[in-house]
Amino acid sequence: MKYAIVGTGGRHQMFRDAVAITHADTAELVALCDVNQSRLALSASKVPDPGGNGVATYLAEDFDRMIAEQQPDTVIVTTPDFLHDDYIVRALRAGRNVMTEKPMTIDVNRLKRILDAQRETGKSVTVTFNYRYSPARTQLKDLLMSGVIGDITAIDFRWYLDRVHGADYFRRWHRYKDKSGGLLVHKSTHHFDLLNWWAASTPKTVTAVGKRDFYTPQMAVKLGLEGHGERCHACPVADRCEFRMDLEADEALKELYLDAEDDDGYWRDKCVFADDITIEDTMQVQAQYASGTSLNYTLVAYSPWEGLEVKFHGTKGELTHKHIEVHGVFAGGDRDKTERDNVTTELHLAGKLPEKLAVWEGTGSHGGADPIMLGYLFDPQHMEADRYGRASDQVAGAWSILTGIAANQSIARNGERISVDAMLAEAGIDLGEKR
Ligand SMILES: NC(=O)c1ccc[n+]([C@@H]2O[C@H](COP(=O)([O-])OP(=O)(O)OC[C@H]3O[C@@H](n4cnc5c(N)ncnc54)[C@H](O)[C@@H]3O)[C@@H](O)[C@H]2O)c1
The missing domain is CATH 3.30.360.10 (Dihydrodipicolinate Reductase; domain 2)
Known part of the structure; x- marks a missing residue:
């Protein structure tokens, strides 16, 4: 089975590694897609590449071309929530099955679009509820x-x-x-x-x-954090803020977000006490x-x-x-x-x-949930019949x-x-x- 992933941020790594490494005997990762060229390149660099050609990468504007060229059986959606519906519907209408991260979408109008596209195409939508x-x-x-x-x-x-x-x-x-x-x-x-x-x-x-x-501006004042910056990076009060996220100090966060922010201006470390929340x-x-x-x-x-x-x-x-x-x-x-x-x-x-x-x-992330779910998602023939109906x-x-x-x-x-x-x-x- 061929898979493509759209949205190559923090969460997609679990799916990428499950397809390209853990379940590589039954699954194949054919493409990655994102708005951010740096995150795309970073993710592609972590995919094992025995053939030497690398995994195909596409910018978001080329999502439909990606499907046409790479013919994935299933598109895995790991973008921010408000974008799920658009990619789910486009993948279904292009004749693909979909696996999507939770929440499937965020409001009833988007929900209707997904349900209509699923009914009209007959393709499958799987929501990856790992907690079950x-x-x-x-x-x-x-x-x-x-x-x-x-x-x-x-x-x-x-x-x-x-x-x-x-x-x-x-x-x-x-x-x-x-x-x-x-x-x-x-x-x-x-x-x-x-x-x-x-x-x-x-x-x-x-x-x-x-x-x-x-998480309010008033709380920042109560905590003595007046004059805080818009983000933790270079924040004048960072050294006395218990909520500081230090992107420089964590290599994984640095390469995924800080080093990629010139592409799209995505700040991973905005102040949690901001007014616009x-x-x-x-x-x-x-x-x-x-x-x-x-x-x-x-x-x-x-x-x-x-x-x-x-x-x-x-x-x-x-x-x-x-x-x-x-x-x-x-x-x-x-x-x-x-x-x-x-x-x-x-x-x-x-x-x-x-x-x-x-x-x-169990063992593994989310209390042992993720490895079991990934087995059912990517290698179901080797899993026992699920009497709990977790799919x-x-x-x-x-x-x-x-x-x-x-x-x-x-x-x-x-x-x-x-x-x-x-x-x-x-x-x-x-x-x-x-x-
Ligand atoms: N089940 C769980 O336990 C779990 C845990 C974490 C995240 N999630 C879900 O995974 C999804 C992603 O979360 P995350 O933490 O990885 O977020 P993230 O912000 O780290 O990653 C999102 C990625 O989507 C990309 N993106 C943004 N706009 C795009 C567009 N228009 N087209 C294509 N790509 C675009 C971003 O560049 C980024 O690489 C969310 O839906 C979240 O709810 C689930």
Whole structure:
């Protein structure tokens, strides 16, 4: 199978190496595409080249020519979120299958374009939801599928981003709602996808509050950072800023972004306290699912630790899962990091004492999720049949963003309850049977 990748930034490296190295016996990387010539050249230089011809590279304006000349079976989309729909639709209409990074897209109009193109071409769209493949999260699916806690009546889900990872969403394109959909789409697509999959249902109504309390100009003043620059590079207060991103100090970041910025002016290290940020850092959502399950959800982007807590309330008992990915880290360093991940899963059935379960483990990035997902994506014939249904198409991709899109609407309308069905009907979208 031949693959081409569009968007050669941070994330594409995992797909490039999976196709060109790990799964090179079944997959072939035929081309790379980006607006940035330096990043294109850097990526091409890392592709093994036994034939000596190198991988073909194309600037973004030549995307259609790339498809015509290189004839990839599948186009992998790893551009910023607001560009996904354009490349997905162009690849589908050129007769190609698509694998896209999350979120599939950021609003309902773009979603409709993707769904129409997929239906009209019959080609496939796969959304690469790596979180489903993390062994500890698959174990929750296994337990819920077994019916051990009975019917799921309610879920409490909290995700905490720390001051390194969380701050990173406030440095570049993610920080503009029209580029990422805000964290309720960009980040929460993972969480709402997990919730839809775990609960085997889809959202019906959504209410939300969201605000920016931490990554603000006022916070910079409180932290004594008056007079900060537009970016960390050459910032006059960088030496006393805990949020400094030092592109010079990290060779991988330097070559990928700092050395490439003359091509397109893309700054990787904009100040996280800037005035022009349009996304929230503190968000709470309530949703009702078609199955009757109700959800309370919180996402905070400046927490002192990073990870998640989820509790499923069922008619026979409770299932609780907590994963501390990073404990006690402040921006800019790895102060007081835990030695290793700390994951607990506890089953508490009515009439019994709580039971700590042995948590399923894996190795590799994102808690062992990425290698398993890449196996299913690029070498499915050597993987066992997936009884958990972890592969995600455009319909799962759509449902995973609809809670966040509805939540954004609710925030914009002072907490109004948004009907997902009405939102879809208004956009002319039919996702088929509700669960
Ligand atoms: N699943 C995960 O865990 C995970 C993790 C990180 C990123 N992602 C996703 O991967 C995608 C890319 O994120 P990233 O962190 O690599 O961003 P990035 O900014 O590092 O890379 C984006 C790349 O797209 C290129 N680009 C910009 N405009 C373009 C255009 N018009 N045409 C072609 N290329 C263009 C940029 O030059 C850059 O090389 C996002 O959708 C993000 O949500 C997913």
